[in-house]
Every structure is written in structure tokens, then in C-alpha cells.
Amino acid sequence: MTKQKKTRAEESLKRILYAYKNSWSPEKSDPFKVLVRTVLSQNTNWRNEETAYRQLSEMIGITPERLAEASTKNIANAIKPAGMYNQRSRTLKLISQEVIKQYAGDLAAIVSKPYAEARESLMSLSGVGEKTADVVLLFNAGKEVLPVDRHITRIAKRLEIVSYNAKYDDIRLALEKSVDPQSYLNAHIGLIQFGRETCKALNPKCNLCILKDLCPYPKKGTRINPQQSEWAINRIKKEK
Numbered sequence: 001m002t003k004q005k006k007t008r009a010e011e012s013l014k015r016i017l018y019a020y021k022n023s024w025s026p027e028k029s030d031p032f033k034v035l036v037r038t039v040l041s042q043n044t045n046w047r048n049e050e051t052a053y054r055q056l057s058e059m060i061g062i063t064p065e066r067l068a069e070a071s072t073k074n075i076a077n078a079i080k081p082a083g084m085y086n087q088r089s090r091t092l093k094l095i096s097q098e099v100i101k102q103y104a105g106d107l108a109a110i111v112s113k114p115y116a117e118a119r120e121s122l123m124s125l126s127g128v129g130e131k132t133a134d135v136v137l138l139f140n141a142g143k144e145v146l147p148v149d150r151h152i153t154r155i156a157k158r159l160e161i162v163s164y165n166a167k168y169d170d171i172r173l174a175l176e177k178s179v180d181p182q183s184y185l186n187a188h189i190g191l192i193q194f195g196r197e198t199c200k201a202l203n204p205k206c207n208l209c210i211l212k213d214l215c216p217y218p219k220k221g222t223r224i225n226p227q228q229s230e231w232a233i234n235r236i237k238k239e240k
Contacts, residue, residue, distance in 0.1 A: 001161070001174050008214050009161045009178035013187055015210050017179070020190035026139035031107040032099060033062050034140040035122075038132045039091060040082045043150075045196075052082035064105045067096035091127035098125050111141040118143070130168045138188065144181040146188055148172050151195025158199065158217035 001009070027034060036056070041049040056062055059078040060070045067075065075089035082088065099105055102124070110121045115137060122133035134147035148156075148171045156162050156171045161178075163170075179187050198205045206218040 001177065005161050005174075006178060008159060009156075009174060012155075012159055012161075012211050012214055013175070013179040013183075013191075016190040016194055017183060017186055019210055020186075020193045022186045022189045024189065026185070028140050028142070031111045031136055031140040032064060034136050035095065035107065035125075035128070035132070036062050036067075036092060038135045038139075039088060039095070039127065040079060041135075042088075042132070043084065044082045048081045048083065052079040052085075055079065055081065064096040064099040067092055068100055094126040095128065107136075111137060111143075115143045115145060130172075134172070138185060144176075144184060146172055146176045146179070146184040148175070149192060150201075151199070152188070152191045154201060155191055155195055155199050158204075158215060159211065160216050 037049065037053050040052045040056075044052075053062075056075070056078040060066050060074060070093070072086070072089040072093055075092055076085040079085050079088055079092075099107060103110060107122075111118050113121065118137055118141065119130075119133045122128050122136060123130065131147050131149055134143075134145045137143040138145050138147055148168055152175070153168075153171055156175065157164055157166065161171075162174050166174075175187070176184065198209050199211075204217075206212060206215075209215065209218075212218060
């Protein structure tokens with residue numbers, strides 16, 4: 001990363017952390033439950049994820065044993081609010097069976113390993129990719145990792161912190177180098193909120209963006225109202 005890109009990344013994350021203060025702390029008691037929640041969270045909003053998780057807990061139970069024994073049809077019925085329920089039900093059943101077979105039904109020993117080893121073990125499970133593994137390791141095990149979802153990918157590329165063709169780990173490492181490790185959780189959550197509310201995939205609110213003066217993206221075709229932009233940038237200075 002060039003010095004200019006690193007400076008842009010550091011300032012962007014500083015503003016995100018200020019504008020999106022996080023008071024939520026993740027559940028750390030059961031890594032399997034965190035894994036299930038992460039699978040349910042993919043390509044849906046937090047409300048649908050929460051409803052699907054609650055229904056799954058009430059209708060079946062969220063343990064490897066209960067999910068391995070349940071039919072995919074029953075799992076799908078429970079998690080319908082999260083969407084893609086047929087695919088997710090198969091994934092959850094497979095993961096449950098593999099956790100029982102490979103790890104005796106307990107992921108605690110896996111997530112306690114060093115980051116790289118723990119990540120590799122989690123990614124050996126069906127349907128568990130880089131982002132899902134990283135979320136479990138950050139949320140449950142408190143590992144120093146900043147997971148990257150589709151919102152964060154979009155933001156990093158629009159800011160040109162990374163190249164357009166950058167892969168998952170390129171984006172993750174660039175962001176991790178630009179903020180204190182103690183802030184990885186808050187940065188992850190703040191960036192997602194910012195991506196959902198302002199830096200949207202379609203019709204981003206560039207006029208109201210707190211990063212407008214840093215971001216090359218509006219210059220590539222989006223017309224900006226200077227007065228609105230100034231207001232947006234100064235917004236983060238309120239309530240000091």
C-alpha cells in the first residue's frame with residue numbers, strides 16, 4: 001500500500017469509528033453458535049438473521065447434535081426469514097455432521113489455536129470461507145482480525161485503498177494495517193453500517209458522506225453539492 005493510500009485508509013477508519021460508535025459485544029460462550037449465526041447472516045440484514053436464529057433455537061436447537069439429526073426440511077422451515085433457506089439448511093446440517101466427526105462436537109479447542117491454524121481448521125468445514133471463519137475468530141475468540149464482507153469490500157475499492165481486483169486477504173490486510181487491533185471489532189461493525197446507510201451499492205449518498213473529501217469515487221461521475229458535502233464532513237464533529 002502506498003503512503004497516500006495508507007493515510008487515506010487511516011483517516012477513513014478514524015472517521016468511521018467516530019461516527020459509528022459501537023456498544024455491542026459478541027457472544028463468546030459457544031463458537032458453534034457464532035458459526036451458525038454467521039452462516040445465517042450472509043446476504044441478509046441483522047433483523048432477519050436474528051429472527052432465523054431465534055426460530056432455529058426454538059424449533060430445533062443450536063447444537064451440532066440437534067442440527068445433524070434434524071431434516072434439512074425442518075431446518076429450512078426454521079431459518080426461512082434469513083433467505084436462501086434450502087441452501088443454508090444443507091450447509092448447516094453438513095457443518096454439524098463434520099463438527100461431530102472431526103472435532104467431537106466442540107469447536108472450543110479449534111478457536112483457541114493461533115489465528116492461522118484456527119482459520120484453516122474452520123475453513124475445512126463445508127460452506128465456511130474466509131469471511132465466515134474470520135467473523136467466528138473475531139467475535140468468539142477475540143482474534144486480531146478484521147473480517148471483510150461485501151460492504152467493506154465496496155468501500156475499500158471505492159476509496160481506492162486497494163485495487164479493483166483485490167482479493168479478500170488483500171483488503172483485510174490493508175485495513176488491519178490502518179487501525180489499532182483493539183478497534184478491529186468496532187471498525188468491522190462501523191464499516192458495515194456505513195456501507196448499508198451511505199456507501200450503498202446502488203445510489204450511494206455521496207453528498208452526505210463523511211469521507212467525500214477523501215474518496216476518489218464521486219469524481220468519477222457523481223455530481224456533488226459542496227454545501228451538503230461540507231455539512232456531512234463536519235457532522236462527525238458534533239457531540240464531542
